[in-house]
Amino acid sequence: MDTPGPSQEPGLLERLELASARVPFRYKVATVWVAIFIVLGFFGAAAKFDLGWIRDKIGFIAGGLQYTLLIALGGIVLAVVLATIGALARIGRHPIAYGIAGFYVSFFRGTPLIVQMFLIYLALPQIGRNLAVEYAWLPDGFNDALILDAAVAGTLALGLNYGAYLTEIFRAGVQSVAGGQGEAADALGMTYGQKMRRVVLPQAFRVIIPPTGNEFIAMLKDTALISFLGATVANAEIFRRSQLVGKADFKNLEAYLTAALLYWGLTILFSYFQSRLEARIGRGYDRAAFAKQLPPGHGAQTTAAARAEVGAVPPPRPPADPSRLDGRTEGPA
DSSP: OOOOOOOOOOOOOOOOOHHHHHHHHHHHHHHHHHHHHHHHHHHHHEEEEEEEHHHHHHHHTTTTTHHHHHHHHHHHHHHHHHHHHHHHHHOOOOOOHHHHHHHHHHHHHSSSSHHHIIIIIIIIHHHHHHHHHHHHHTTTTHHHHHOOOOOHHEEEEEHHHHHHHHHHHHHHHHHHSSSHHHHHHHHOOOHHHHHHIIIIIIHHHHHHHHHHHHHHHHHHHHHHGGGGGGOOOGGOOHHHHHHHHHHHHHHHHHHHHHHEEEEEEHHHHHHHHHHHHHHGGGGGOOHHHHHHHSOTTHHHHHHHHHHHHHHHOOOOOOOOOOOTTTTTOOOOO
């Protein structure tokens, strides 16, 4: 009778896989990030990265944070207003409103953002000058009214561009609400404005807010394009400031990397707030979150009540006497 041979020991690869299975996933990801930063630090040291220059200039570059946030906030407010009007026009059946909204969405989604910035910053003054020469009845100062500061022109361009994208997002969010909701509002005698304000839009916000937050984060980074308009130091945002000091000291690598880290920090911060807002808005639609809000023992009480109801079902009735089914009755013989 053959005896079984000794069991083969696992190889190096199998032992590594077993050891890796005992390490939590988040620790593995953290290790990868640490390794990436070590490699980047090695390349930075090899490129003679000037940390002292960054310590001296980071305050000046970070001073553009307030202008970056102001431009982004102004742009997103304008974009939301335009998107709300455009979405309602795209949903409705009014031909003029539908045509204007369709042209707006098509043009601003079909042309580059940087081109739109230059059109507003450089083309509007030319239009104003030509109109003032052609039509003398225009009020004085009409030409000067169309000469905009670089930050103002950039904010308008950002609002118009992102408003076109948000128009389609808002339209899809409104159309995601079940049609029966609107029919119920109509049955209650609500006007169109009341139906949208009280019934449709509150439910559409749950669908609209996540992509709107993503668009705002993207707009934060696109504020760097305003630097191509030649913004002055007085109202320069992050990238413009890093551009100025980097060229002045021939430290382009350090300046642009500092700007990149500041933009990255803003993205992480607003992504965190966006995730918290999404969790709060979707709380009523998340079954797991709703179950956590129930008092302890609620599920057990519900199960016990259901079982009691099942046990309280009356027993089935006994079968009827066959002799009574055809009307016959038993009598004395």
